[in-house]
Amino acid sequence: MANKHVVLHTAPHVKKPQDVPTIMRNVVYALLPIVAYAVYQFGISVLALVIVTTLACLGTERFFGWMGGKPNSLGDWSSTITGMLLALTLPPGFPLWMGALAGIAGIAIGKAVFGGIGFNVFNPALVGRAFVQAAFPVAITTWTPAFFSGRFTEFVPSTLTLPFLIPPETAEWVKQVAVDGFTGATPLALHKFQHVATSPLDLFSGAVAGSAGETSAILILLCGLYLIARNMMNWKIPAWIFIGVVVTSGVLHLINPAKCADPLFMLFSGGLMLGAMFMASDMVGSPLTPRGVMIYGLLIGGLTVVIRVYGSLSEGIMYAILLGNAATPLIDAFTQPRLFGALPRKKSA
Amino acid sequence: MLALFDKLRKGRFSHGIHPHYHKEATQGKAIKRLAFPPRLIVPVMQHIGRPAKPIVKVGEEVVRGQVIAEADGFLSVPVHAPATGIVRDIGLMASAAGPRVLSIVIDVYKAASQQVLYGEPVEPETLTRAELIQRVQATGLAGLGGAAFPSHVKLKIPASKAAHTLVVNGCECEPYLTCDHRVMLEQPQDLLQGIRYALRITGAERAIVGIEDNKADAAAALKAALRPDDRITVELVETKYPQGAEKMLLKSLLGVEVPEGGLPIDLGIVVNNVGTLAQLGRLLPSGEGLIERVVTITGYNVDMPKAGNYRVPIGTPVRFILEQMGVEADHEKVILGGPMMGASLASLDVPITKGTSGVLVFQGRTFMDGENTAAVYPCIKCGRCVDACPMHLNPAQMGWLAGKRQYGLMETEFHLKSCFECGCCSFVCPSNIPLVQYFRIAKAVNRELQERAA
Numbered sequence: 001m002a003n004k005h006v007v008l009h010t011a012p013h014v015k016k017p018q019d020v021p022t023i024m025r026n027v028v029y030a031l032l033p034i035v036a037y038a039v040y041q042f043g044i045s046v047l048a049l050v051i052v053t054t055l056a057c058l059g060t061e062r063f064f065g066w067m068g069g070k071p072n073s074l075g076d077w078s079s080t081i082t083g084m085l086l087a088l089t090l091p092p093g094f095p096l097w098m099g100a101l102a103g104i105a106g107i108a109i110g111k112a113v114f115g116g117i118g119f120n121v122f123n124p125a126l127v128g129r130a131f132v133q134a135a136f137p138v139a140i141t142t143w144t145p146a147f148f149s150g151r152f153t154e155f156v157p158s159t160l161t162l163p164f165l166i167p168p169e170t171a172e173w174v175k176q177v178a179v180d181g182f183t184g185a186t187p188l189a190l191h192k193f194q195h196v197a198t199s200p201l202d203l204f205s206g207a208v209a210g211s212a213g214e215t216s217a218i219l220i221l222l223c224g225l226y227l228i229a230r231n232m233m234n235w236k237i238p239a240w241i242f243i244g245v246v247v248t249s250g251v252l253h254l255i256n257p258a259k260c261a262d263p264l265f266m267l268f269s270g271g272l273m274l275g276a277m278f279m280a281s282d283m284v285g286s287p288l289t290p291r292g293v294m295i296y297g298l299l300i301g302g303l304t305v306v307i308r309v310y311g312s313l314s315e316g317i318m319y320a321i322l323l324g325n326a327a328t329p330l331i332d333a334f335t336q337p338r339l340f341g342a343l344p345r346k347k348s349a
Numbered sequence: 350m351l352a353l354f355d356k357l358r359k360g361r362f363s364h365g366i367h368p369h370y371h372k373e374a375t376q377g378k379a380i381k382r383l384a385f386p387p388r389l390i391v392p393v394m395q396h397i398g399r400p401a402k403p404i405v406k407v408g409e410e411v412v413r414g415q416v417i418a419e420a421d422g423f424l425s426v427p428v429h430a431p432a433t434g435i436v437r438d439i440g441l442m443a444s445a446a447g448p449r450v451l452s453i454v455i456d457v458y459k460a461a462s463q464q465v466l467y468g469e470p471v472e473p474e475t476l477t478r479a480e481l482i483q484r485v486q487a488t489g490l491a492g493l494g495g496a497a498f499p500s501h502v503k504l505k506i507p508a509s510k511a512a513h514t515l516v517v518n519g520c521e522c523e524p525y526l527t528c529d530h531r532v533m534l535e536q537p538q539d540l541l542q543g544i545r546y547a548l549r550i551t552g553a554e555r556a557i558v559g560i561e562d563n564k565a566d567a568a569a570a571l572k573a574a575l576r577p578d579d580r581i582t583v584e585l586v587e588t589k590y591p592q593g594a595e596k597m598l599l600k601s602l603l604g605v606e607v608p609e610g611g612l613p614i615d616l617g618i619v620v621n622n623v624g625t626l627a628q629l630g631r632l633l634p635s636g637e638g639l640i641e642r643v644v645t646i647t648g649y650n651v652d653m654p655k656a657g658n659y660r661v662p663i664g665t666p667v668r669f670i671l672e673q674m675g676v677e678a679d680h681e682k683v684i685l686g687g688p689m690m691g692a693s694l695a696s697l698d699v700p701i702t703k704g705t706s707g708v709l710v711f712q713g714r715t716f717m718d719g720e721n722t723a724a725v726y727p728c729i730k731c732g733r734c735v736d737a738c739p740m741h742l743n744p745a746q747m748g749w750l751a752g753k754r755q756y757g758l759m760e761t762e763f764h765l766k767s768c769f770e771c772g773c774c775s776f777v778c779p780s781n782i783p784l785v786q787y788f789r790i791a792k793a794v795n796r797e798l799q800e801r802a803a
Contacts, residue, residue, distance in 0.1 A: 012772030118727030283731040
């Protein structure tokens with residue numbers, strides 16, 4: 001019996017086939033419908049934005065990998081996710097050069113400095129967004145009407161701003177293309193600053209102003225369910241966030257309905273759905289144990305509402321998740337699993 | 350409400366995994382006998398404890414069933430000649446675990462009838478418990494489930510303790526293996542007899558046979574063979590790996606948790622494997638020794654039409670078994686035991702021992718149960734290992750510590766010693782981090798440091 005080689009390997013000899021690139025690739029699949037809908041809504045400007053941020057993320061990842069003498073890590077798809085998510089959180093007419101900067105910043109300060117995938121404390125896409133939020137406060141709150149005519153043939157004027165230049169004023173352009181009544185404000189801002197309510201149906205379908213990929217709550221929910229069904233996402237994280245949001249906003253709404261919107265509105269407006277489903281659930285920045293996940297989710301949900309109601313911004317999910325990420329190591333330290341057969345703690349006599 | 354909750358929890362433990370079981374290939378095949386190999390390699394150390402001492406000399410003729418190595422103290426069992434032949438050599442031979450072990454090599458007589466002529470039949474009912482324990486030791490029986498702990502030691506209840514329940518482990522949760530399943534189906538009388546003896550020896554009031562619910566036919570066969578006066582019940586438990594780990598089985602059957610660092614007897618429970626007790630039921634009255642066992646021989650991605658369950662003489666070399674199976678092609682991996690906890694072999698001249706439940710041949714790069722590259726990625730903190738660990742450890746945390754070689758901290762802060770190496774963490778890890786392998790290294794290093802300090 002000829003035997004050329006024998007593989008020596010210690011047990012276990014079988015393996016669940018789902019590995020990191022498989023999971024990450026499926027997250028990309030889950031994001032594709034959201035990107036497609038964003039392009040349908042806002043046109044080629046968003047398509048360009050997604051491509052630019054993704055390329056910026058991939059390029060930065062590769063650059064730091066090359067600097068550190070590490071093997072090519074683009075195949076794990078995680079930087080692709082960062083790029084796509086980042087674009088989805090930006091306004092549709094966001095200048096491309098700023099988008100590229102956000103991508104570079106996200107990967108560089110959000111991920112590479114910590115040592116790459118698995119070692120980052122914060123969600124890289126949100127780090128990128130926070131960077132441009134601080135750097136370009138006007139551009140990041142300049143919204144574009146959805147479904148404007150000619151969106152497949154022309155860019156939003158601000159999209160093609162030359163690098164390092166301030167984007168042009170779009171108010172005039174908006175008046176030309178907009179359907180009636182577009183005020184250039186998101187439902188959250190409308191509610192907060194002008195006390196105007198938006199219909200739940202519009203929130204569900206996404207026919208409202210907002211970041212490129214956050215507007216259709218139902219589509220995001222479906223895409224998230226795909227990942228949950230394939231056991232590639234911890235469903236408890238979005239679930240606890242939703243509970244945190246509903247409870248906090250429910251209490252605040254009962255106390256003062258004028259200041260705090262009802263829980264349903266809170267759930268389906270703004271970036272909450274996208275953030276809860278695709279960013280807070282990022283495995284790297286979330287706690288390990290079910291108890292930890294509960295604290296983490298409730299914390300993010302509660303903070304989101306508090307920032308939305310009491311903060312100076314109309315949106316709070318981004319900082320809530322970043323704070324949740326920051327708290328994760330602490331939560332992990334306090335929520336170690338209880339050992340099977342653990343002896344009851346001996347009282348010190 | 351509480352009763353309903355109890356009902357839902359019944360038969361279950363928390364965490365664990367659901368691998369592909371691949372039992373279809375062999376579970377329907379009746380146990381057959383494998384031919385005697387021309388040469389047997391019988392290690393004197395097939396159990397946990399002290400090695401047996403050879404009492405035969407090179408050139409001496411041995412008869413099937415004769416004692417060839419005697420027990421060295423209480424924590425040891427004798428070894429019997431698995432076939433009639435001549436002792437060719439007594440020396441260090443390759444073992445599945447790696448290091449060479451003292452073995453008695455027997456050239457089997459081709460013309461011998463291979464009748465078992467040794468053994469003094471007794472009526473176990475007439476003996477005292479102490480005499481019975483001696484008898485069990487004389488059979489050379491050691492746990493056939495894999496750990497190979499001497500059976501008489503397990504059945505002897507320490508003076509300070511008392512046993513009330515005997516749990517019989519018929520889970521066979523390892524993928525591929527079906528030998529226990531077949532034994533339960535084909536030898537229910539032997540098994541029940543063994544349980545009755547064990548009840549008598551331990552003084553336990555009752556016995557519970559726990560069987561995974563994918564082997565309902567085995568449970569039915571046992572129930573049908575029960576006598577009205579038997580204090581034995583048969584219960585189905587969830588099919589989930591590692592249901593067959595004794596701590597998990599006790600949780601599923603009785604809802605109890607063996608305390609950290611403790612043994613089932615601390616709770617008044619004795620656990621035995623079905624294969625062991627089926628042998629006990631046969632060997633105790635006949636006074637014979639353990640000279641053969643049932644082994645599942647199968648493979649993955651390998652052409653093996655004769656795959657099945659075989660009664661194999663102890664000491665049969667794996668090479669001979671593969672030849673009998675007609676496996677000649679190049680193969681990737683040969684495993685003794687199950688794929689979750691078994692050892693992969695460096696040499697095919699390793700023999701079947703008392704603790705060997707399976708011989709698995711894995712072929713091709715797909716042995717990882719899917720198109721999986723073995724590339725290792727950094728931990729992405731997904732928490733799957735935490736959700737899989739049946740001991741509720743934190744494998745991710747221990748993995749990071751192992752990466753930093755902080756083995757001491759793993760033991761003092763994260764209960765490394767509670768890990769029984771089931772491999773669930775490595776199985777689920779999407780980053781392909783060899784977690785349980787790290788833990789084995791950590792345990793070995795800690796053990797060595799402690800021995801050095803002592």
